[in-house]
Amino acid sequence: MPRENNFSKEHVSFAKKIIEEINSGLIKDSRTLDDRSFFWSKFFKLKEMPSHPFIYSFASVSEKKQKKFISLLSIKPTRSLSGVQVVAVMLPPFPCPGNCVYCPSQFEGKIAPKSYTGFEPSTLRAQRLGYDSYKIVSNRIKQLDITGHRAEKIELIFQGSTFTCLDKKNQESIVKKSLQAVIEKKTTSFKKIKFLAEKSKRRVVGITFETRPDYCGKEDIKQMLYLGGTRVELGVQHADDEIYKIIKRGHTVDDVISATSKLKDSSFKVLYHLMLGLPGSSPKKDLKNFKKMFKDPNFKPDMVKFYPCLVIKNSQLFKDWKNGLFDPISERDAVFVLSEIQKEIPPWVRVMRINRDIPGNIISAGIKTTNLRQVVDEFMKKKGIVSMDIRSREAGLMSREKEVDYSKAKLKTIFYNASEGEEAFISMESKDALFGFVRLRNPANPFIKSIKSNTALIRELHVYGKALSLGEKDDESTQHRGFGKELMDEAEKIAKEKFGSKKIAVISGLGVRDYYRKQFNYKTEEPFVSKVLK
Incomplete structure (x- = not known):
């Protein structure tokens, strides 16, 4: 609970009255909450109505765990419905090997890493905290806690420029300080x-690094595994060598294919950043290229983020646009491409994001709509387009709109070839909802010491639902x-019987290793947990 002397007596009294009325049952829904908040704001002669997080911060520890308080006062409930809280760690500015025409080097004096403007929420937070990863993570955890989100299962995402371009000493320092903030020990x-993170109060269930395909070789991958990495986001943008030349990307399609294969054979989850409307492309080319990403076995990412190309000051593209040499993709064309590609996305792919957190007022030209995903969803609904991607079927998200019947969950497996290896997407789902899944791989060309040719890889295990404390149960959640x-x-059955594997290894988040050891008799075999199949 915050110190009461940090706020006016009237503000504290307001919060206590609202909490009292939630406990008494007078406030049962958001409409009543708004009405009573308005009443007490006038009663205490407050100039502004206090926020829900402010009220929530005055609730007792036991009250904060009650469903009625969480549902009424917790902001952005979607953050908790996938089961994990994401904490973004923006890297300090450092030289990037790329010279992409669309990438701003700096914007209005803001000091930010390459590919960021300095005005994104995560960048602003990092600037305010001096790009100190310990302070960034600690601050974000406090924000999540105070707004009713259980920051107990955390995924760390290291953003900004190209992580693997940093020297190893700095890489380790940034990750170490972030882990220290999570486990609250130094x-x-x-x-x-890493050892302490395995059994800490808050658990790191995954670590993600952003990098370029040409800076994702064997040594880079070994280092990311050593740091506890579980997922890599590759800046693919548009896998076409002619377009790569036009935008001065600095790498080739072969680099994308090579990095993707090496990552999967090292058990990493692979996410592609794909960009619409690049110079040299067109809506037709975008759609054709994106379809190839999901059909060509050389690619087939596990997840994607779609971004429209934007014109921002201090980029070469800004100069080209000013000189009439470039026209950004229209919102209409972008919505069409993004809606059409949804028809092609396999059920084992998750669309993580559409659009970036760049404020519209600093975009010189291009799509300034900040809720592009919502616009796409509405267009798809109007046209009767149904997406089969993971996010569209998650039980946690679907339960917000309709009742989900857990008793109808059945095992289902999709086999497919990707990056020269065999993949099995094993899911627990009903006709309407996805409750969880496993990504299992029979690798093609493994090079990590603990992965042999007869070792199957579990690249991801995810059960969807509202985030719960470890060991806690909730009838409304799919977790536990x-x-x-x-x-x-x-x-394990498929690995042994279909793949002929003798061993199975899991790329586990540091805070989940104990789960595999206790529940399934796995043993630590750095950088994985593994088990001999008998």
């Missing part, structure tokens, strides 16, 4: 930090229902 040993065990049992 030690000079990175090995000790035993779905994870059913999925793992099926994965």
